[in-house]
Amino acid sequence: MARRGEFDLITTLFAPLARRCPAALGLADDAAVLPPFPEGQATVISADMLVAGVHFLPEDPPDRVAMKALRVNLSDMAAMGATPVGVVLTLALSPAEDDRWLDGFAAGLGADLEAWTIGLLGGDTVSTPGPVTISVTILGSAPPGAPLTRGGARAGDDLWVSGTIGDAALGLKVLTGAVAPADSTHRDALIARYHVPCPRVRLGVGLRGLATAALDVSDGLVGDLGHLCTASGLGARVETGRVPLSPAARACVDADPGLVSAVLGGGDDYELLFAAPPDRADAVQAAARAADVPVACIGRLEPGAEIALIDAQGQPVLLDTPGWRHHW
Amino acid sequence: MARRGEFDLITTLFAPLARRCPAALGLADDAAVLPPFPEGQATVISADMLVAGVHFLPEDPPDRVAMKALRVNLSDMAAMGATPVGVVLTLALSPAEDDRWLDGFAAGLGADLEAWTIGLLGGDTVSTPGPVTISVTILGSAPPGAPLTRGGARAGDDLWVSGTIGDAALGLKVLTGAVAPADSTHRDALIARYHVPCPRVRLGVGLRGLATAALDVSDGLVGDLGHLCTASGLGARVETGRVPLSPAARACVDADPGLVSAVLGGGDDYELLFAAPPDRADAVQAAARAADVPVACIGRLEPGAEIALIDAQGQPVLLDTPGWRHHW
Known part of the structure; x- marks a missing residue:
């Protein structure tokens, strides 16, 4: 199966998605650098990992897989009452993910980054002999005292x-x-x-x-x-x-x-x-x-x-x- | 191979490592909530993924694997001149990682979190039919203008x-x-x-x-x-x-x-x-x-x-x- 080299993956697939996010430094550096959040805002951070055959079906459309990987993390921000800011993506690709799969994945990711107005901040792309594995870490912000936790309910609520x-x-x-x-x-x-x-x-x-x-x-x-x-x-x-x-x-x-x-x-x-x-x-x-x-x-x-x-x-x-x- | 259930993994292995990090909320919520960084400090964020058989040897000692997964990320903070604050860990475990492997992994992770005085902020533990796959996202801070990027060198340096x-x-x-x-x-x-x-x-x-x-x-x-x-x-x-x-x-x-x-x-x-x-x-x-x-x-x-x-x-x-x- 034809697949781009990994540098090409970054420059052709992912860097264009990060273009609207200056903090990502073009995905060309060792880390992303975000300007400080507005005065007093807390940083809210969470992550989810998805494995083909476990959390999605290997034959699921790749754009949907990318959207799911992003949205389960957006859902964690929702649960905390946080405003999502950006994501970091690590991706272990098996030989099965050819260019067509990757194009679909990037298209779904890009559409959702835009729909939710969040940035692609950085990540890592590696090879695996196992199933394609996607880890997304999401960063959000919330005003002081705002985050909704699980432990605050009272009897009668x-x-x-x-x-x-x-x-x-x-x-x-x-x-x-x-x-x-x-x-x-x-x-x-x-x-x-x-x-x-x-x-x-x-x-x-x-x-x-x-x-x-x-x-x-x-x-x-x-x-x-x-x-x-x-x-x-x-x-x-x-x-x-x-x-x-x-x-x-x-x-x-x-x-x-x-x-x-x-x-x-x-x-x-x-x-x-x-x-x-x-x-x-x-x-x-x-x-x-x-x-x-x-x-x-x-x-x-x-x-x-x-x-x-x-x-x-x-x-x-x-x-x-x-x-x-x-x-x- | 005997292995704890996944809730047990969190409560017995990872939650104790997060105990010294109030932002982690005991690893019991949908996300971690960090207090604002000191005035004007930028957020620096990066991630690396390690796959057994690709980035480390399956027989490598598990404490060393955890330390490597953490330290390659600390190295990204070093490269940016950032002060590391905490990490988010996602972990896809194959059937090969028994309790002994997990205990070793947690021991190495805990020792290094302490050595570098950073927090375990959260994560996700999932199953994979493939090789054990470890993704660490690291969060750091740096004063305004401090981050060291790759692109600032001048001829004669x-x-x-x-x-x-x-x-x-x-x-x-x-x-x-x-x-x-x-x-x-x-x-x-x-x-x-x-x-x-x-x-x-x-x-x-x-x-x-x-x-x-x-x-x-x-x-x-x-x-x-x-x-x-x-x-x-x-x-x-x-x-x-x-x-x-x-x-x-x-x-x-x-x-x-x-x-x-x-x-x-x-x-x-x-x-x-x-x-x-x-x-x-x-x-x-x-x-x-x-x-x-x-x-x-x-x-x-x-x-x-x-x-x-x-x-x-x-x-x-x-x-x-x-x-x-x-x-x-």
Whole structure:
């Protein structure tokens, strides 16, 4: 398979993406140099690693892979209420990634860097005999005291979630053949959500000062709710009937009620799960409208350590999948 | 092979290493939050990725692997004259990395985080069917205007290098059996330099305001000199007899003069290569003494684009290895 040399990779693929980011120094130096953040702003930093065959399918379109690698990191900034500034990319390429794959990857990366107005600050490109492996570190900023952590929820707080839950987990099942929606629109919608998350960056910024705790749903709603509860020293009661589902996910669950485990326990939603006192409900809704993202109140934080999932009939809901992905 | 679950990895291995770094939020949140840098300080950021079998040997001791992954990044900070602040680690583990390997890795990482007084800010741990892959992003700070870039050298500047050159490339040859020093002290010294670079962080800080250009030697002296010359729009003349060699490297080259290609063209030195006007030579030497690192003037920057390597007899030196590793 034809592939550019690694210097060519930098000059032809990545340096053009960094052109609008003076801090990157043209990707030609040992590091990027960013001017100081505005007075008093904290630096927020996070990273995620994606491995072909583990976090995406080897046959996934390369532009979507790049977008996913970027967006899972944007989602971490959203969860902290931080404004993303730029990313550093390290990339281990196997012999399978030919020029066509690389062009697609760079196109997706470039489109999203522009869409989110963030800079490509630097990185490293190496060879691997293993699967293509992508690590993105994201840098953001937030005003003093703004960052939303997982540990600030209080008993009695409402529990909210953005967007819809379960689409990505179902999308993966569609791609692997485990689920086959009758409606091709539903099929495409679920796959799109698996390929390309919609990080809720504007909502995260809007929740500064409103949410008492927040995280992004990457391990699955139930698993991540567990993280929030553990960090806050609380339990929670979730009414599963209030968990927002897309029409596509609703159709899947109606056809096979067992898929509720995949919906509530599967990963890759990249929605925000957050807590806020009930008297801020109107303000939360206003922040969601301003960010153009729907939010739904799905339950409440409670004293104790139990996470209770209750269906519309008031019966406990039992799941057979725990959260599966662990980042720190 | 026994291995902890991934949550256990974080709580038992990595969270203890982050304990002294409040910004890491216990590795329990979606991102780290660093307080603002002192007034006006720039953020300097860089990353390197290491793959088993490519950048280190699968049988290398895991503590040494962790130290190398950290130190190649510290070396990038040194090259910029930046003060390192903290790192983000992403780690793709293959089934081969058992608890013993992980304990060793964490021990090496922890020792070096402490030695360099930097924080573990966060990261991600994932599984891979390929070789263990380590990506470290390092964050540093530097006063306004301080960062040393590659492009500031002027014709007539002296060309300097720190420490000794070629030890790591020879150390790799020792490990692979291509070179067998008669003296076991030499053998151990070369291997140690391959396993664990000595990033010249204090020297880098000391060269702020003195060096006109700098980089760290990771691709090999000749390859990296090419980068400095290209960035500065200059050529260079290097007297190879003035390139500082350790006693171990000297003995190898004396026994096999063909090894000079490995010494001058091989990689992994992680010494600083820098330019400074001749009238700053005394100040450069003083900065080197303060940092407790020897430096040697090996040549001069010249107009044009040619890189001339000249031996003690004034004859051109021809090498058969180009630089081999490319980071940006």
